[in-house]
Amino acid sequence: MSQQEGARTRPEPISGLYLNPVGQRRLDFQQACGALFGKLRVAGGIEEAGAMLEAEAADVLVLDLERFEPGIDLPLLADLVARREGAPVLLLCPFTNARWLPSLMAHGPLHYVIGPLAPEQLREEVAARLHAGFAPAAPATPAEEELAALLGVRSDAQQALAEADDSIRFAERLCVALLGWPGVVHASMFQLREGKDLRLEAQSGQPAFLPGARGLDLTAVLGRGERLLQSPLRHAFPGLLAAAGGETALLDAPEKAGEAELAATLRGHGVEMVLGLPIPASGPGAPRGALCLMFGERRAFSQAQLAACDDLAQLAAFGLRMAELMRESEELLGRVTQLATLDALTGVANRRHGEFLMEQEIRRARRYRVPLALIAFDIDRFRNINDSFGHPVGDVVLRTVADTARLLLRSSDVLVRSGGEEFQVIAPHTSAIDGLKMAEKLRAAIEGTEMPGCDHVTISLGVAQLGETESGDSLAVRVNAALARAKRAGRNCVELAMQ
Numbered sequence: 001m002s003q004q005e006g007a008r009t010r011p012e013p014i015s016g017l018y019l020n021p022v023g024q025r026r027l028d029f030q031q032a033c034g035a036l037f038g039k040l041r042v043a044g045g046i047e048e049a050g051a052m053l054e055a056e057a058a059d060v061l062v063l064d065l066e067r068f069e070p071g072i073d074l075p076l077l078a079d080l081v082a083r084r085e086g087a088p089v090l091l092l093c094p095f096t097n098a099r100w101l102p103s104l105m106a107h108g109p110l111h112y113v114i115g116p117l118a119p120e121q122l123r124e125e126v127a128a129r130l131h132a133g134f135a136p137a138a139p140a141t142p143a144e145e146e147l148a149a150l151l152g153v154r155s156d157a158q159q160a161l162a163e164a165d166d167s168i169r170f171a172e173r174l175c176v177a178l179l180g181w182p183g184v185v186h187a188s189m190f191q192l193r194e195g196k197d198l199r200l201e202a203q204s205g206q207p208a209f210l211p212g213a214r215g216l217d218l219t220a221v222l223g224r225g226e227r228l229l230q231s232p233l234r235h236a237f238p239g240l241l242a243a244a245g246g247e248t249a250l251l252d253a254p255e256k257a258g259e260a261e262l263a264a265t266l267r268g269h270g271v272e273m274v275l276g277l278p279i280p281a282s283g284p285g286a287p288r289g290a291l292c293l294m295f296g297e298r299r300a301f302s303q304a305q306l307a308a309c310d311d312l313a314q315l316a317a318f319g320l321r322m323a324e325l326m327r328e329s330e331e332l333l334g335r336v337t338q339l340a341t342l343d344a345l346t347g348v349a350n351r352r353h354g355e356f357l358m359e360q361e362i363r364r365a366r367r368y369r370v371p372l373a374l375i376a377f378d379i380d381r382f383r384n385i386n387d388s389f390g391h392p393v394g395d396v397v398l399r400t401v402a403d404t405a406r407l408l409l410r411s412s413d414v415l416v417r418s419g420g421e422e423f424q425v426i427a428p429h430t431s432a433i434d435g436l437k438m439a440e441k442l443r444a445a446i447e448g449t450e451m452p453g454c455d456h457v458t459i460s461l462g463v464a465q466l467g468e469t470e471s472g473d474s475l476a477v478r479v480n481a482a483l484a485r486a487k488r489a490g491r492n493c494v495e496l497a498m499q
């Protein structure tokens with residue numbers, strides 16, 4: 001239905017009721033638009049307007065929300081919208097209070113214009129409305145088609161939950177789903193990380209063959225993708241406003257945000273209207289983030305769309321919570337795995353995990369026909385250190401030895417604490433000769449390292465290369481025998497294992 005078809009024929013003169021709390025603004029309106037009405041009454045407060053309406057009906061209600069304080073009594077205003085006795089409602093709304101629009105729209109059809117407007121623009125808007133009638137702007141697509149599209153968006157968005165083990169993948173899928181919303185040319189999701197760092201989690205624009213937000217990159221538009229609560233556009237861009245303030249933000253013309261560069265970029269990408277929807281937190285406090293939808297044309301929202309907005313924001317909240325739970329459980333699993341595989345004192349692999357890794361490396365060495373060496377070393381006369389300096393100093397020595405060895409090893413080598421003061425190095429791609437060189441480097445490094453609390457220690461080492469058909473147990477026996485020979489040979493030296 002076109003707006004012309006929706007026009008009502010009104011008996012002249014048209015009576016109007018204008019509401020605004022500021023006297024000068026009421027005078028300005030009377031001056032700019034008074035001539036358009038046969039009778040124009042003005043009210044300074046919502047209750048006063050309600051009383052006037054009760055005393056005498058008006059053909060048109062003009063509710064000007066400019067200069068209303070943030071603490072405006074929205075339910076009372078909504079009641080006025082609901083009680084207008086069939087009279088059309090024109091809402092003049094400053095951009096900063098556009099979050100009030102969706103809840104007012106839910107109380108009956110209304111027209112809105114987002115301010116600020118110059119007096120002549122205001123007159124043109126009011127005249128255009130009076131001329132065209134007040135049938136709500138027709139949605140871009142017929143109602144049935146639109147509902148089918150919204151159901152499709154919801155079902156695609158639900159499918160995105162399958163990716164909710166990772167917040168970025170989930171956000172990407174959800175943004176793609178949101179592009180199915182009639183008229184949406186670009187969709188994005190912002191997430192508040194640990195309550196303070198707002199970041200752009202994902203964005204998606206219509207594919208290149210469609211007009212609209214082709215190639216629109218929000219990171220470039222906003223100047224950054226992280227720490228967005230510190231962005232200079234946090235008071236202007238609806239996605240950021242919604243995430244920061246927790247309320248819906250609607251920009252029905254890019255210029256109205258008062259940021260010329262932002263407006264030019266959005267217009268350059270065919271964006272006419274931007275909607276920011278807060279993603280609610282699971283409990284009280286700041287929202288979890290926001291969804292941001294950009295439209296290729298200005299449009300009114302139907303009740304079904306407003307309800308769908310709520311649904312999608314809830315679904316986004318659910319998906320992000322699932323991703324968070326998944327991350328927490330992975331962290332927990334990581335900590336449990338660490339506890340099960342690492343030695344608590346030194347942080348290197350424990351004996352059991354060392355045996356597992358050894359078997360893995362043996363299989364790899366066989367498959368790729370590469371050499372594998374095992375080095376075993378043991379701190380010399382460690383009992384004396386404990387006895388002379390105490391157990392805590394002994395612990396520090398164990399840690400220092402492990403740290404010193406770890407720094408010398410390649411990333412593919414594995415250091416294992418195989419017993420009290422015994423360690424092993426599993427060295428893939430290493431022959432007996434290279435193993436001997438490595439062992440000598442370890443020996444010299446430990447000897448040259450100052451041990452806190454007890455000056456210096458030395459180590460004895462055994463080296464063995466895995467035989468062609470040899471088992472891990474046999475390799476361990478041979479390397480320990482070599483280590484025992486090094487001890488017998490006077491300690492602080494390296495011995496190569498026999499075949």
Ligand SMILES: Nc1nc2c(ncn2[C@@H]2O[C@H](COP(=O)(O)OP(=O)(O)OP(=O)(O)O)[C@@H](O)[C@H]2O)c(=O)[nH]1
Pocket residue numbers: 345378379380381382383384386390391392393394395398419420421487491
């Ligand atoms: N501080 C500390 N000592 C440990 C730990 N685990 C084992 N030990 C001690 O390490 C010492 C090992 O002594 P021995 O096996 O006799 O060997 P050693 O004194 O190093 O003599 P050699 O190996 O023959 O040179 C014992 O005194 C154990 O109590 C530990 O976690 N912390």
